[in-house]
Amino acid sequence: MDKKELVKERMNQLLELAEKNIKNHPERTKRYVEIARKLSTRYRVALPEIFKKRICKMCNIMWIPGYNVKVRLNKRTKAVEYVCECGHVRRFGYSKKRD
Numbered sequence: 235m236d237k238k239e240l241v242k243e244r245m246n247q248l249l250e251l252a253e254k255n256i257k258n259h260p261e262r263t264k265r266y267v268e269i270a271r272k273l274s275t276r277y278r279v280a281l282p283e284i285f286k287k288r289i290c291k292m293c294n295i296m297w298i299p300g301y302n303v304k305v306r307l308n309k310r311t312k313a314v315e316y317v318c319e320c321g322h323v324r325r326f327g328y329s330k331k332r333d
Contacts, residue, residue, distance in 0.1 A: 241277045245270045249285045252296045260295065260302075267294040292322040 252266035267289055274281050281289075288297045297303040297316060304317040312329040 238277060238279050241273050241279050242282075245273055245279070246282060248273075249282065249296075256296050256298055257301070263296050264294045267296060287326065290318040290320060290322055291324070293318060293320040295319075 248266045248270040252263040252270075255266070256263045270281065270285075271289075271294065273279070280286075285296075289295070290297060290303075295302060295318070297318065299305045299316075302319045306315040306317065307313075307328075308315055308325075311325070311327075313325040313327050316324045316326075318324075
């Protein structure tokens with residue numbers, strides 16, 4: 235196995251553990267996400283796309299809508315806004331791009 239494949243596998247394991255332990259052990263979740271992000275930068279491997287949009291970049295916590303993050307739709311800017319419990323706001327557009 236290649237080194238990058240092992241890192242991807244380890245990152246997936248850490249992020250799945252973070253997802254399972256978010257409600258019972260939030261401090262562990264932060265640590266799991268922190269380790270996965272460090273692996274990502276050290277070995278130049280991108281975080282898996284399904285987890286990339288579900289992590290706060292400021293406090294390293296896995297987002298669960300309604301539990302630790304508020305989800306809002308902004309009609310004017312056509313964006314989905316995620317407001318983390320730490321106060322960080324992240325926006326993703328939802329309109330189609332014109333050709």
